Each structure stands twice: as C-alpha cells, then as structure tokens.
Amino acid sequence: MAPPDHTDSGSPAYLAGLLLRGRDVLVAGAGAVAERRLERLLEVGANVRVVAPDATAWVAGRAEEGALVWHRRPVAESDVDGAWYVIAATDSPEVNAAVAAAAEARHTFCVRCDDARHGSAWTPASYNVADMTVAVIGNRSPQRSKAVRDAIHRAMEEPR
Numbered sequence: 001m002a003p004p005d006h007t008d009s010g011s012p013a014y015l016a017g018l019l020l021r022g023r024d025v026l027v028a029g030a031g032a033v034a035e036r037r038l039e040r041l042l043e044v045g046a047n048v049r050v051v052a053p054d055a056t057a058w059v060a061g062r063a064e065e066g067a068l069v070w071h072r073r074p075v076a077e078s079d080v081d082g083a084w085y086v087i088a089a090t091d092s093p094e095v096n097a098a099v100a101a102a103a104e105a106r107h108t109f110c111v112r113c114d115d116a117r118h119g120s121a122w123t124p125a126s127y128n129v130a131d132m133t134v135a136v137i138g139n140r141s142p143q144r145s146k147a148v149r150d151a152i153h154r155a156m157e158e159p160r
C-alpha cells in the first residue's frame with residue numbers, strides 16, 4: 001500500500017520514535033545505504049540481522065566483532081519472520097520489492113530504499129546530541145531534509 005504523496009500539512013510520514021533496543025531488525029543488503037542506517041540501529045541497541053552476498057568492510061567488521069549478525073547469502077522472504085522493522089537496501093528493485101511485500105504481509109514496517117512510495121516507513125535526516133535526537137523528514141526530498149537538519153544542528157551549537 002503506497003502512502004499519500006502529500007498532505008495538507010507536513011510530511012506524509014507519521015513520526016514515531018521506535019525503541020528498537022533488543023528487538024530484531026532485518027537489513028537486506030549491505031552496501032553504502034545499508035551501512036548509513038546500520039550505524040544508528042546499532043547505537044540504539046537493535047538486534048540486527050544483515051542478509052547480503054557482499055558487504056562493505058565496515059559491515060563485515062561489525063559482524064566479525066559480534067555487533068550484528070551477517071548472513072552471507074541472498075535474502076529470502078522468510079528472513080522477514082520475527083523482525084520488528086525492515087530495511088530493504090539491496091541494489092535489486094525486484095529483491096527490494098519482494099522484501100517489502102513480505103514485510104507488508106506481516107504488518108512489519110519496511111523502508112524501501114530504491115522506491116520509497118512502495119515501502120511503509122522512511123528514514124529521517126537526523127542528528128544526535130546527548131539525550132536528544134533531531135529528525136527531519138520531508139516528502140522524498142532527502143537533500144532538503146539534510147539541509148534543514150544541518151541548520152538545526154548549527155542553531156543548537158550557537159551560544160545562547
């Protein structure tokens with residue numbers, strides 16, 4: 001089910017703060033995009049399973065030290081079983097579509113990195129400081145969200 005393209009106010013995404021500590025998260029694909037999202041998932045303590053034939057050196061390193069589990073093979077629909085949250089970040093639109101469909105069938109939120117409208121969650125541009133996270137989300141406008149996030153970051157650092 002595709003989200004609406006726009007609303008009368010704000011992003012079409014409903015922002016929620018997911019508490020993923022100790023919860024199972026599936027990341028399909030282990031390239032640059034997956035890596036960017038994995039950093040934060042590990043910071044918040046999610047139990048991450050990565051499924052991908054190849055991974056970046058950073059992902060392989062985190063797997064080696066036990067920070068996440070890396071299954072070195074193509075993803076299967078059954079990998080979605082048990083996950084609270086899914087990121088479909090392979091470089092194959094067909095594979096991402098199959099992962100997103102498996103997540104939809106299980107009522108599990110899924111970010112589809114190649115075709116956001118056919119996923120059920122989006123990743124904000126974020127910034128973390130002490131016990132505070134700033135997250136900005138637009139309407140498939142990551143560059144604009146990044147710019148707003150950076151502006152907020154600068155404002156937070158200005159002396160009062």
Ligand SMILES: C[C@@]1(CC(=O)O)c2cc3[nH]c(cc4nc(cc5[nH]c(cc(n2)[C@H]1CCC(=O)O)[C@@](C)(CC(=O)O)[C@@H]5CCC(=O)O)C(CC(=O)O)=C4CCC(=O)O)c(CCC(=O)O)c3CC(=O)O
Binds near residue numbers: 037114115116126140
């Ligand atoms: C909708 C969303 C869904 C989601 O993936 O979660 C989405 C979708 C898509 N992004 C695409 C492209 C790029 N996205 C980035 C970067 C970021 N993308 C992020 C979020 C989101 N991206 C979600 C909500 C965004 C919003 O607020 O509106 C950020 C903020 C967060 C993060 O990724 O961690 C992060 C900045 C992180 C930071 O710097 O902190 C770059 C690189 C860059 O900018 O450096 C590029 C390549 C250059 C370009 O095209 O701009 C494509 C086309 C893919 C294709 O070609 O196949 C799609 C697909 C589509 O729109 O359907």
Ligand SMILES: NC(=O)C1=CN([C@@H]2O[C@H](COP(=O)(O)OP(=O)(O)OC[C@H]3O[C@@H](n4cnc5c(N)ncnc54)[C@H](O)[C@@H]3O)[C@@H](O)[C@H]2O)C=CC1
Binds near residue numbers: 033052054073092142
């Ligand atoms: N949403 C966003 O912010 C952005 C999204 N993209 C999209 O994300 C996709 C991925 O980008 P990158 O990480 O740069 O690609 P990449 O080429 O660096 O990595 C692709 C990953 O997918 C894995 N993979 C391939 N087939 C698979 C399968 N059957 N099962 C499991 N894993 C499989 C590969 O092993 C590899 O780890 C791009 O093709 C593009 O469509 C690109 C830039 C930003």
